Amino acid sequence: MSYDALIAHVKQTEALSQAQGLLGWDQQAMMPPRGADQRADQVGALESVIHARRTDPRIEDWLSDIDGGALDPAQAANVRLISRDWSRNRNMPGDLAEAIARATSKGHNVWAAARAESDVAAFVPALTEVVNLKRQQAEAQKLDDETRYDTLLDGFEPGMRTAPLKAILGSLRAPLSDLRERIADSGRDPRDLDGTFEVEGQMSIARDLAGVFGYDWQAGRMDLVAHPFCAGTLGDVRITTRVDTARPFDCLYSAVHEVGHAVYEQGLPPALERTPAGAHASMGVHESQSRLMENQLGRSRAFCGWLHGRMVQTFGIDMGEQEFYAAVNRVTSGFIRTEADEVHYNLHVIMRFDLERALIAGDLEVPDLESAWNERFAADFGQQVTDPAKGVLQDVHWAVGLFGYFPTYALGNIYAAALYEKLTAAIPDLNARLAQGDTSAAVAWLGQNVHRHGAVLPAPALMRQAVGGEVTSAPLIAYLETKFSDLYGV
Amino acid sequence: MSYDALIAHVKQTEALSQAQGLLGWDQQAMMPPRGADQRADQVGALESVIHARRTDPRIEDWLSDIDGGALDPAQAANVRLISRDWSRNRNMPGDLAEAIARATSKGHNVWAAARAESDVAAFVPALTEVVNLKRQQAEAQKLDDETRYDTLLDGFEPGMRTAPLKAILGSLRAPLSDLRERIADSGRDPRDLDGTFEVEGQMSIARDLAGVFGYDWQAGRMDLVAHPFCAGTLGDVRITTRVDTARPFDCLYSAVHEVGHAVYEQGLPPALERTPAGAHASMGVHESQSRLMENQLGRSRAFCGWLHGRMVQTFGIDMGEQEFYAAVNRVTSGFIRTEADEVHYNLHVIMRFDLERALIAGDLEVPDLESAWNERFAADFGQQVTDPAKGVLQDVHWAVGLFGYFPTYALGNIYAAALYEKLTAAIPDLNARLAQGDTSAAVAWLGQNVHRHGAVLPAPALMRQAVGGEVTSAPLIAYLETKFSDLYGV
Numbered sequence: 001m002s003y004d005a006l007i008a009h010v011k012q013t014e015a016l017s018q019a020q021g022l023l024g025w026d027q028q029a030m031m032p033p034r035g036a037d038q039r040a041d042q043v044g045a046l047e048s049v050i051h052a053r054r055t056d057p058r059i060e061d062w063l064s065d066i067d068g069g070a071l072d073p074a075q076a077a078n079v080r081l082i083s084r085d086w087s088r089n090r091n092m093p094g095d096l097a098e099a100i101a102r103a104t105s106k107g108h109n110v111w112a113a114a115r116a117e118s119d120v121a122a123f124v125p126a127l128t129e130v131v132n133l134k135r136q137q138a139e140a141q142k143l144d145d146e147t148r149y150d151t152l153l154d155g156f157e158p159g160m161r162t163a164p165l166k167a168i169l170g171s172l173r174a175p176l177s178d179l180r181e182r183i184a185d186s187g188r189d190p191r192d193l194d195g196t197f198e199v200e201g202q203m204s205i206a207r208d209l210a211g212v213f214g215y216d217w218q219a220g221r222m223d224l225v226a227h228p229f230c231a232g233t234l235g236d237v238r239i240t241t242r243v244d245t246a247r248p249f250d251c252l253y254s255a256v257h258e259v260g261h262a263v264y265e266q267g268l269p270p271a272l273e274r275t276p277a278g279a280h281a282s283m284g285v286h287e288s289q290s291r292l293m294e295n296q297l298g299r300s301r302a303f304c305g306w307l308h309g310r311m312v313q314t315f316g317i318d319m320g321e322q323e324f325y326a327a328v329n330r331v332t333s334g335f336i337r338t339e340a341d342e343v344h345y346n347l348h349v350i351m352r353f354d355l356e357r358a359l360i361a362g363d364l365e366v367p368d369l370e371s372a373w374n375e376r377f378a379a380d381f382g383q384q385v386t387d388p389a390k391g392v393l394q395d396v397h398w399a400v401g402l403f404g405y406f407p408t409y410a411l412g413n414i415y416a417a418a419l420y421e422k423l424t425a426a427i428p429d430l431n432a433r434l435a436q437g438d439t440s441a442a443v444a445w446l447g448q449n450v451h452r453h454g455a456v457l458p459a460p461a462l463m464r465q466a467v468g469g470e471v472t473s474a475p476l477i478a479y480l481e482t483k484f485s486d487l488y489g490v
Numbered sequence: 491m492s493y494d495a496l497i498a499h500v501k502q503t504e505a506l507s508q509a510q511g512l513l514g515w516d517q518q519a520m521m522p523p524r525g526a527d528q529r530a531d532q533v534g535a536l537e538s539v540i541h542a543r544r545t546d547p548r549i550e551d552w553l554s555d556i557d558g559g560a561l562d563p564a565q566a567a568n569v570r571l572i573s574r575d576w577s578r579n580r581n582m583p584g585d586l587a588e589a590i591a592r593a594t595s596k597g598h599n600v601w602a603a604a605r606a607e608s609d610v611a612a613f614v615p616a617l618t619e620v621v622n623l624k625r626q627q628a629e630a631q632k633l634d635d636e637t638r639y640d641t642l643l644d645g646f647e648p649g650m651r652t653a654p655l656k657a658i659l660g661s662l663r664a665p666l667s668d669l670r671e672r673i674a675d676s677g678r679d680p681r682d683l684d685g686t687f688e689v690e691g692q693m694s695i696a697r698d699l700a701g702v703f704g705y706d707w708q709a710g711r712m713d714l715v716a717h718p719f720c721a722g723t724l725g726d727v728r729i730t731t732r733v734d735t736a737r738p739f740d741c742l743y744s745a746v747h748e749v750g751h752a753v754y755e756q757g758l759p760p761a762l763e764r765t766p767a768g769a770h771a772s773m774g775v776h777e778s779q780s781r782l783m784e785n786q787l788g789r790s791r792a793f794c795g796w797l798h799g800r801m802v803q804t805f806g807i808d809m810g811e812q813e814f815y816a817a818v819n820r821v822t823s824g825f826i827r828t829e830a831d832e833v834h835y836n837l838h839v840i841m842r843f844d845l846e847r848a849l850i851a852g853d854l855e856v857p858d859l860e861s862a863w864n865e866r867f868a869a870d871f872g873q874q875v876t877d878p879a880k881g882v883l884q885d886v887h888w889a890v891g892l893f894g895y896f897p898t899y900a901l902g903n904i905y906a907a908a909l910y911e912k913l914t915a916a917i918p919d920l921n922a923r924l925a926q927g928d929t930s931a932a933v934a935w936l937g938q939n940v941h942r943h944g945a946v947l948p949a950p951a952l953m954r955q956a957v958g959g960e961v962t963s964a965p966l967i968a969y970l971e972t973k974f975s976d977l978y979g980v
Contacts, residue, residue: 015535018528019513026512030520034709035726038508041764045505049539219524236525274531 002065003075007275009062010082013053014274018232020046025231025238027108029223040105047101054089074269074277077456081276084158088141088151096140100133104401111399112226118389120370127398128366131359134403138360149360152404156283157411159458162357169353169410171473172346179480180343182490183331190326190487193317197248201314205248206241206255208310213259213293214443215239216266227396228254228338230261230290233279234270237262248315249328250339252307256298260290263443267451281450282459283405287412288419289446295342295413296420296479297442301325302434329487333381335390343484344381346413351376352395352406360403417476418467419450492555493565497765499552500572503543504764508723510536515721515728517598519713530595537591544579564759564767567946571766574648578631578641586630590623594891601889602716608879610860617888618856621849624893628850639850642894646773647901649948652847659843659900661963662836669970670833672980673821680816680977683807687738691804695738696731696745698800703749703783704933705729706756717886718744718828720751720780723769724760727752738805739818740829742797746788750780753933757941771940772949773895777902778909779936785832785903786910786969787932791815792924819977823871825880833974834871836903841866842885842896850893907966908957909940 020043027039063083071079107126114123138148146154149162157165203222210222220232225240232238239258243251264286272278280286297303304325311317311324319327331341337348355372358364364372373392374385385391397405424430427441434442449466463471484490510533517529553573561569597616604613628638636644639652647655693712700712710722715730722728729748733741754776762768770776787793794815801807801814809817821831827838845862848854854862863882864875875881887895914920917931924932939956953961974980 011531012535012538015528015531016539019509019532019536022513022516022532023509026516030711032708032710032726032728034706034724035722038505038723038725038763041501041505042509042512045502046509048502049506216524218522220522221520232525233528234524235528236522238522273528 002062003071003079006059006062006066006082007078009053009056009059010078010276011274013050016046016050016053018274020050021231027105028225028227028229029238029240036106036109040102043105044098044102048094048098051089051092051094051097054085055092055094059086060090074272074454074456077277078272078275081158081455085276087143088155091140092137093140096133096136100130100137100401103129103133104399107399107401108396111393111396115226115389115393118387118393120388120392123393123399124366127369130399130401131366131403134401135360135362147361149357149404152360153407154404156402156405156408157459158282159460160282160284160411165353165407165411168414168473169346169350169407172410172414172477173350175477176343176346176480179484179490180331180333180347183343183484183488184333186488186490188488190330191319191323192327192330193248193319195315195317196245197315198245199243202243202245202248202251203241205307205310205314206251209252209256209298209307210239210259210262212306212437213256213298213439214263215259219266220262222255228258230258230265233265234268234273237265247339248311253294253298254338257290257294260293261286263293263446264289264451267447269452269454269456272454272456277456278454281453281455281457281462283408284411284415285450285459285462287409288415289412289450291409291412292416292420292423292446293439296416297434297439299328299342300431300434302431303437303439304328305435306437326487329483331484331488333383335377335381335383335385335387336394338394342413342480346410347380349406349410351380352397353410356398356403356406359398414473414476415463415471417473417479418463418471419446420479421475422449422467492552493561493569496549496552496556496572497568499543499546499549500568500766501764503540506536506540506543508764510540511721517595518715518717518719519728519730526596526599530592533595534588534592538584538588541579541582541584541587544575545582545584549576550580564762564765564944564946567767568762568765571648571945575766577633578645581630582627583630586623586626590620590627590891593619593623594889597889597891598886601883601886605716605879605883608877608883610878610883613883613889614856617859620889620891621856621893624891625850625852637851639847639894642850643897644894646892646895646898647949648772649950650772650774650901655843655897655901658904658963659836659840659897662900662904662967663840665967666833666836666970669974669980670821670823670837673833673974673978674823676978676980678978680820681809681813682817682820683738683809685805685807686735687805688735689733692733692735692738692741693731695797695800695804696741699742699746699788699797700729700749700752702796702927703746703788703929704753705749709756710752712745718748720748720755723755724758724763727755737829738801743784743788744828747780747784750783751776753783753936754779754941757937759942759944759946762944762946767946768944771943771945771947771952773898774901774905775940775949775952777899778905779902779940781899781902782906782910782913782936783929786906787924787929789818789832790921790924792921793927793929794818795925796927816977819973821974821978823873825867825871825873825875825877826884828884832903832970836900837870839896839900841870842887843900846888846893846896849888904963904966905953905961907963907969908953908961909936910969911965912939912957 023043031039066079107130110126111123135148138151142148142151147162153160153162207222219235220237220239222239224242226242228240228242230239239262241251241255264280269278305321308321308324329341331343333344334340340348370388370392377385423442423445426445430442453462457465513533521529556569597620600616601613625638628641632638632641637652643650643652697712709725710727710729712729714732716732718730718732720729729752731741731745754770759768795811798811798814821833823834824830830838860878860882867875913932913935916935920932943952
């Protein structure tokens with residue numbers, strides 16, 4: 001009885017949260033410019049209602065009344081997850097939750113305008129407000145011996161702490177730096193695609209790619225936005241991409257990336273709909289699905305053969321398959337994280353992880369962020385940032401309050417490589433299939449081993465079960481070494 | 491103090507209602523098919539929250555604490571309007587409100603599928619549920635000596651009752667029937683456009699028309715839907731249209747119609763944002779703005795000259811201006827209300843008004859609705875309905891619970907003609923302007939006399955002020971007589 005009452009309450013709250021998610025999707029994909037102010041008020045009003053429901057004192061009563069012995073594993077997971085959220089939420093003041101919703105809604109608009117104008121100064125006040133509010137949130141919500149950053153991280157990667165995460169990401173840094181330097185010294189620089197690639201052709205291939213990677217178009221749609229993302233779950237999961245007519249891979253691999261997220265959401269257990277056990281296990285697991293589709297599958301030699309055919313057909317590119325594969329995987333020390341190759345990508349992420357820890361701890365203030373960014377970028381990438389739109393203004397995350405999110409990208413890459421090692425063992429003819437544009441066996445393996453489990457198991461346990469042991473960074477390092485030493489002869 | 495507390499509460503509720511409005515827009519314009527079930531749950535959850543806020547007992551306390559003498563006219567209007575809503579809402583059970591939200595959300599989807607398949611039987615159970623729930627709503631909410639239908643009507647046309655509305659609409663019937671018969675007997679049948687009019691060209695002209703009629707594109711967007719509508723207010727007002735490649739006027743005049751609604755919403759008083767006094771005065775007034783732009787301005791001889799130019803340019807039509815004007819205003823006894831000419835339109839509306847009164851009163855049940863529709867249609871229009879998609883299934887209104895809404899269309903036509911009479915007197919060179927595609931003086935006059943007043947005055951008082959006396963159906967009858975006796979020589 002108490003369990004049923006608790007779940008009915010949680011499901012109703014989640015329906016409101018889904019409505020809020022739609023408002024967020026709309027804001028980025030559809031909303032006209034003059035709608036920003038009223039949208040901030042709408043999001044704030046909804047946040048206030050959701051907060052009140054999440055801190056409803058009846059939750060504590062229901063939780064304490066539940067007989068744990070009578071629960072099945074999914075029910076037990078729900079109780080465990082709701083308890084954890086409750087412990088956080090009961091300490092979150094309602095006006096703070098509403099202030100964060102408003103500040104991040106407006107923050108998004110200020111960021112978009114500032115990025116368009118390369119105007120950091122215009123962004124500083126808005127980001128300062130967001131950072132101050134997120135510090136307050138962490139102070140209010142932290143439990144036991146958590147640091148502020150531990151608390152925020154836990155919102156995206158439940159159970160993970162800053163110290164072990166630093167260790168895991170740290171284990172990537174030396175091998176990646178070494179590989180990056182060997183490639184830079186190799187003297188090889190594969191030819192990139194050149195020419196103009198019209199929007200319609202790119203979107204046509206992007207739509208094809210979505211279908212190829214298992215996206216259910218009856219349960220979603222694809223639109224254009226400034227910063228691609230995926231929104232929604234189960235029967236309504238919307239993907240986005242963006243188009244630069246000079247750089248088609250940006251559009252196409254953004255689409256595949258978001259499809260990886262979307263197919264996970266579309267494949268979650270419907271019976272656990274709108275309950276925490278029915279949701280994704282963690283953002284790291286989420287990112288593992290998008291990165292595996294984007295990189296291990298989408299940027300493989302075999303799949304590049306298929307994509308090459310579509311590019312010849314649509315755009316008449318004048319490249320052979322092997323040269324196309326090298327172009328897709330071209331390693332360059334660029335400014336933009338979302339455009340980074342697999343070798344540089346995690347270095348971008350680790351840099352953000354370090355900067356945002358300092359921001360949240362109070363060791364770095366927003367007015368000093370641009371110079372801190374530029375110094376660190378020069379040190380790690382050997383280049384000076386000249387346009388902040390390609391520097392500190394490039395990502396939407398901080399503007400919308402997503403502190404603790406960036407490191408899950410690198411963790412996702414580690415998980416993706418570990419899953420891919422098992423997947424290739426399970427599907428011996430994977431490459432022959434990929435060469436035909438057939439990812440169905442791989443998508444089915446991910447559905448079976450990851451998607452359908454939701455968050456019934458905690459993320460680390462789910463990953464251990466899927467890969468048959470502890471996850472380490474070794475499969476990712478081995479994958480990158482093999483792929484790029486071959487491509488660059490290093 | 492009590493006034494401020496009341497308004498803060500009302501504004502927060504209205505922000506949630508706006509969010510719900512966006513979910514409705516999305517459902518019709520964007521949502522993938524498999525999203526319908528979760529959308530119904532989202533709308534139901536939001537409705538439940540909104541209902542709880544609208545029936546919050548503090549509203550009665552705040553209302554009784556307010557010192558009416560200290561209020562300015564807008565504040566007094568807010569108190570008057572909130573009191574009226576309060577009297578209705580306190581009698582509305584929460585589970586009924588939620589059941590209506592769910593039934594009408596699902597009703598929309600069932601209707602869309604049933605219309606696509608011309609399958610009335612598939613629609614009957616869903617509509618039966620909606621009608622039963624609306625009867626219950628009317629019973630719960632009716633005040634004093636109201637009939638059920640009075641109560642529902644008051645939700646769209648505050649202060650109007652069924653009896654005077656029957657009298658006003660009734661005064662149209664004989665003159666319109668007479669005009670319709672004279673036209674039918676005239677033997678004239680202007681040539682219609684023929685050929686295929688591609689989507690892109692229609693949408694290009696539709697977008698131009700929106701700008702021409704004063705639509706602010708920074709505060710809106712236009713999308714394609716099955717049944718055009720307008721959603722939102724002030725900084726975010728979205729319009730929709732539909733495209734039939736054989737019948738471009740459907741797309742173009744639907745767009746102008748929705749722009750009429752949209753320009754009203756965009757022009758409401760921003761200082762009264764999210765308060766009832768800052769909203770539209772009534773649906774009849776709303777409809778007067780859309781019909782005036784669509785008909786009195788958009789289908790005028792002068793404006794048809796401008797539109798003719800755009801049609802020649804885009805589609806190379808082979809008609810002169812006068813013949814084009816006759817084609818735009820061609821009178822035919824068709825099946826579809828939204829495609830009806832100005833002579834037949836109100837006859838469509840009066841038929842629905844009579845049928846829905848019977849449904850709500852319990853004098854007609856949903857299983858008998860199709861035959862009642864078809865009998866009445868044969869009597870009024872001299873034609874047998876053979877495809878229910880062009881009969882009882884054609885409109886979305888009943889599926890989504892909009893009973894009491896249809897008559898406001900005819901009332902809007904009466905208001906539009908009365909306003910137009912004043913507007914032409916105030917702008918002597920109107921036709922010269924319209925011939926140049928310049929509606930700015932007319933739009934400004936409407937802004938000055940209607941839009942900027944919101945609902946500070948009750949709709950009848952606002953209309954009296956705008957037209958300088960009681961509104962009658964005489965200007966509409968005179969306008970139609972002049973226009974169509976000229977076009978048909980009758």
